[in-house]
Amino acid sequence: MTANTPQAAMNTDAFKDCDIRGTTPDQVNEDIFARVGRDFGQLIADAPAEATVVIGGDGRHSTPALMAAAIKGLSASPIGILDLGNRVPTPVVYWAKAHFNAHASAIVTASHNPPHWNGLKVMRGDLPPRPEDISVLADKAAANSAVSDATHARIETVEGIVQDYISALLEEFGAQPLNGLRIVVDPGNGCLSGVASHVLAELGADVIALHDRIDADFSERDPDCAVAENLADLMRTVTAEGAHFGVGFDGDGDRLAVIDDTGRLLGSERLAMLLFQGAVPLGKDATVILDNKCSMHLDRAIAALGATAIRCKSGHAYMKCMVLERAAIAGVELSGHIFLGAIEGRDDPLYTTLLLAGWLARAGRPMSSFVDTFPKMHMTSDIRIEMSKEDIDSLLADCAKGYDGADIQTIDGVRLVWPQGWLLVRRSITEPKVTIRLEGETGADLLKIAKAFTDRFPQVRKEIETAVVGLRDN
DSSP states (O other), X not given: OXXXXXXXXXXXXXXXXXXXXXXXXXXXXXXXXXXXXXXXXXXXXTSSTTOEEEEEEOSOTTHHHHHHHHHHHHTTSSOEEEEEESSOOHHHHHHHHHHTTOSEEEEEOOTTSOTTEEEEEEEETTBOOOHHHHHHHHHHHHHOOBOOOOOOSEEEEOXXXXXXXXXXXXXXXXXXXXXXXXXXXXXXXXXXXXXXXXXXXXXXXXEXXXXXXXXXXXXXXXXXXXXXXXXXXXXXXXXXXXXXXXXXXXXXXXXXXXXOTTSOBOHHHHHHHHIIIIISOOOTTXXXXXXXXXXXXXXXXXXXXXXXXXEEOSSHHHHHHHHHHTTOSEEEOTTSOEEEGGGTTBOOHHXXXXXXXXXXXXXXXXXXXXXXXXXXOEEXXXXXEEOOHHHHHHHHHHHHTOOTTOEEEOSSSEEEEETTEEEEEEEOSSSSEEEEEEEESSXXXXXXXXXXXXXXXXXXHHHHHHHHTTTTTO
């Protein structure tokens, strides 16, 4: 047995609530991945006989070495390892887990973060990890640097998993041709490059592809598709080319952004409203899980269709768990994750795109004709304010006392709800900041809520007034 001996105590900054993610090589490196792989492998080995893990990774420069380190750690346990390789979209790894009936999965990716970041998403059993599961991995990895060179695992290299996934989609959706649809596809140099455009074209769509090659440096577009500025080329191309709609994806291919035929970015709430028109039909008494930060108009749209909306703490793992536990039709996260009950709660944006495209082709109407009927939203984006832990604690405690007749909800931080709008105050899980978001029935209501809050908490007045100034007259 050999030991990897770090020069200093192991840095645990990359261990977040639901995954491991940080900058390389200070927060994320081969030593840490070998240790975590070792400890995760031990947990898998405790599962039923023939426990197997599928592992894949994204297209970043650091991914191959980090994957090799994780596999080295996993190999210390008598488990099966299916190595899918790198440059594999995250949804493909989840698909492979189901396809091979594997007990666990591990994905080396930093998702939408910048090129010098990387991370690890793990899943054991049917549910993603809870914060306490990640804490256990962090504690075990920090306590023991020894990683064996001996291999006790059964390792198999799986070739062509992306093509297998593509073939499965073409088989499932082949009966709904997309002839006549012009679609602009922007994978942003991420892992769905060459995948989404190919599938849509094979199904008959006229595809215009942007940034459609995997580039570890993301030199053509920032990998975060939740930021409107990063989708400027996509919006412009949709209108210039007279496309029916456009789709953008993030670095590892698990988030979705949709642009309608007028060049509007829909955002997750309007996208969900559109999907529920028919692409993802809501039956009577169906359940939909919503990010706690979503607009109140989405709750109303779901209720109008006879279904029930249940709010959930923000975060991929929290939402996927609730979608599965509540047997929900879908889960909607504000950052662009759409979880579908029909595919075991997975967030596969290409699958969602195919549902949307097929329905739109059958509807025979412009996407904008549906979107134009949706209510106008008077809501801020996240207002992030740097603040000490003590000051955040004090602010949350004061908010939890409530004021002005608000209904108090504590799913994630404190959400104060009035008939004319709401306000959410929550602690950031990644940085020493408080996050605040407001919505009003009208622009005047938004301004009224903002003023009432800043009168009580003047320490956040500047940031909130800046956030609402462009929204209050809309």
